[in-house]
Amino acid sequence: MPSVKIWVRRGGPNELQGLAAMRALQDEGFDIHVFDRTTPLTDIVDMAMAAK
Numbered sequence: 001m002p003s004v005k006i007w008v009r010r011g012g013p014n015e016l017q018g019l020a021a022m023r024a025l026q027d028e029g030f031d032i033h034v035f036d037r038t039t040p041l042t043d044i045v046d047m048a049m050a051a052k
Contacts, residue, residue, distance in 0.1 A: 011037030
């Protein structure tokens with residue numbers, strides 16, 4: 001699991017449930033990065049690529 005990185009842009013009608021799921025994954029030890037709907041997808045991809 002240490003090599004798994006999850007990058008998520010959340011939003012939509014089930015946003016709060018999705019955020020709770022992301023927190024649960026983080027508590028299990030996943031390297032997860034969560035952004036809100038105002039963050040452009042291209043910025044998230046740039047950050048993910050820079051973090052390689």
